[in-house]
Amino acid sequence: MRYLIINIILVGMLAGPVFSSGAGGGSVAQALSGFGLSLKDAGACTLGKKYTRGDCSAGRRCFSTVTAACAGFQLRFEIVSAIEEKDARKYMISRLTRVRTLYWGHADYPGMITARTEVPPELTARYVETGPLGFEALYMPAAENMTYGVGASDLIKYSAAMSYRYCAGAKTLGQIEVFAPRDTGLEALNAIFEKFSCAAK
DSSP states (O other), X not given: OOOOOOOOOGGGGSXXXXXXXXXXXXXXXXXXXXXXXXXXXXXXXXXXXXXXXXXXXXXOOEEEEEEEEETTEEEEEEXXXXXXHHHHHHHXXXXXXXXXXXXXXXXXXXXXXXXXXXXXXXXXXXXXXXXTTSSOEEEEEEOTTSOXXXXXXXXXXXXXXXXXXXXXXXXXXXXXXXXXXXTOXXXXXXXXXXXXXXXXX
């Protein structure tokens, strides 16, 4: 039985048409600025994928994913457009809770005999009420395919972190996920978060 790692690409659970720009369509700075977000030193990153679910025209709510490869780490953004701050807060809490629940139960282990095992304490997510972006943050190991809930240390590929940035001017909520080498410490992950801000209008 395969191990249980629930992929948290949250917009994938939302219905709606997908409009994809594929890979290499523009720069990371351009991709993020369209959502009112800014990344310091974005020129050192290469845009991976950018795709949107829903129709963003006329102020309609839509959901977008942007991925990027930077020097020494990777990024994944899940962005909600046309969302008020009070709704963004509810959305953020529900998503963080969904990730945290991965560590409340059991995870399948890829052994021939042992089918399930609890996630060891050292592999569970660390929750911080106020992270570098001013919102809650999670710090946890991730697997090679950038998923969470890893149940065994030999499956860990990344040291990952997740937090949020709400940009009132653009009415967008950005879920920011960082994937760095597995031995990356908390301070280094926070330093990456500190590169993000809301784009100047």
